[in-house]
Amino acid sequence: MAIRIAKGTYMARASGAPRLTNHGEKQTPAVSATMLITEETSPEKGTYLPWNGWLTTDNAKKRTAEALYAMGWDGDPSSFDSAQTKSVYIVVDDEEYNGETKSVIKFINDPDRPRSSAQTMDAGQQQAAMSELRGLVLSMREERAKRGGPTSPSPAPSRGDSFDFGANAPPAAGSKSPNAKAGF
DSSP states (O other), X not given: OOOOOOSEEEEEEESSOOEEEEETTTTEEEEEEEEEEOOTXXXXXXXXXXXXEEOSSHHHHHHHHHHHHHTTOOOOTTOOGGGGSSOEEEEEEEEEEXXXXXXXXXXXXXXXXXXXXXOOXXXXXXXXXXXXXXXXXXXXXXXXXXXXXOSSOOOOOOOSOOOOSGGGOOOOTTOOXXXXXXXX
């Protein structure tokens, strides 16, 4: 029976030293480990999932090495023992094989790795980008006007999921805006 848990990202660690393996009829080479979900707040805490880091292409080998490094492997060529010393994030998704759906580890990520390398543009870059985007929008508006279409975006269609109560409630008839006192 296949293991099934909710898709998501979980804190985990190797429950033992990873090992070099061959998989299936083709004997596909991999590094295999059993990962234990250790995230305290997760209902999946204590669940074991298998992970395979493939050794088939240069990119796959690089990704496997990154995962082993994140798990704490020190590069000792005689043993993966140190690859069970650090907690990592595992990204779990569903995979179907031969009509059976199971949860699989898609990625192992280092929790110390920055989540994004995006940096805010400097003022000059922002001004240039906004100017270029404005020009494109004005051009689109002009093209639509030539074709007799609307020159401004249509309002988003109502999907029946607006919440007109609490802070989102419109002011009662004849009352002032709740922000009137604040001057906006």
